[in-house]
């Protein structure tokens with residue numbers, strides 16, 4: 001199977017390498033073209049624009065940072081729309097809001113193409129290991145056709161129905177994740193300030209009902225103030241913002257998520273946006289200025 005891949009950031013690079021490893025023919029494009037070099041060494045072809053990739057491949061996957069990037073790659077000059085048409089398929093795996101996905105879907109469908117949104121749960125390591133959880137929605141026939149690629153990139157795929165449902169599910173999941181990480185960070189600070197061992201807190205949590213892979217993986221590195229980016233904090237804050245907007249639309253009060261969003265914003269203002277999202281702990285450690 002031949003696929004195009006647009007966006008070779010942390011996730012796109014790992015996902016496209018994985019496809020190559022499993023025998024897929026992959027043509028890649030990235031805004032910063034030099035990032036294609038490593039993929040070229042692993043057997044990928046390189047397209048000079050998104051349009052060129054779509055022209056070459058029946059199936060093209062996008063993995064872009066945010067709604068504006070996802071829209072730019074489709075709508076801008078030399079974008080996906082220029083070559084999409086009958087028999088061409090576009091699968092956007094970026095984390096965006098339902099409106100963004102709907103805009104892309106409408107234009108692709110108007111031109112006779114097929115569209116699927118398919119954001120993912122799981123980070124850099126699951127992407128490298130083909131262990132993502134794929135949250136797809138949109139064109140069911142395309143979902144069925146692209147399953148061989150999803151099976152390589154992920155451990156489980158869900159088909160969630162109409163366009164927007166994949167985006168919404170992803171935002172709900174990341175809203176919960178961001179809120180959990182804030183509570184975890186506050187707990188680490190509280191343990192420390194009240195004279196307890198933070199390592200013992202990690203051990204206690206890991207033995208009880210709150211044990212989870214995120215606390216287990218991030219806890220030790222947070223205690224070392226080490227934040228190499230697996231999931232960049234700026235993207236987690238984008239997801240909190242989009243989840244809060246979804247809450248607004250549906251009149252769902254989310255004070256916990258709103259507070260977590262503020263902490264991620266504060267972390268960004270401290271220059272931590274390109275660090276792993278666990279760096280929110282640094283923002284929580286900083287005392288609030290006295291009035």
Ligand SMILES: NC(=O)C1=CN([C@@H]2O[C@H](COP(=O)(O)OP(=O)(O)OC[C@H]3O[C@@H](n4cnc5c(N)ncnc54)[C@H](OP(=O)(O)O)[C@@H]3O)[C@@H](O)[C@H]2O)C=CC1
Nearest residue numbers: 007008009010011031032064065069094095123230231235
């Ligand atoms: N990292 C993670 O753990 C996870 C991330 N996600 C989601 O996946 C998506 C990608 O994440 P990740 O790989 O971590 O992000 P990165 O920041 O590592 O990569 C972002 C990619 O988007 C491209 N990009 C940004 N702006 C534009 C633009 N205007 N036009 C064209 N391309 C653009 C970048 O190109 P360039 O190289 O030129 O900057 C790069 O290829 C995001 O939506 C994120 O929320 C989902 C699950 C997990």
Ligand SMILES: O=CCCC(=O)O
Nearest residue numbers: 095121122123174231
């Ligand atoms: O969107 C990023 C999700 C990261 C994760 O699921 O660990």
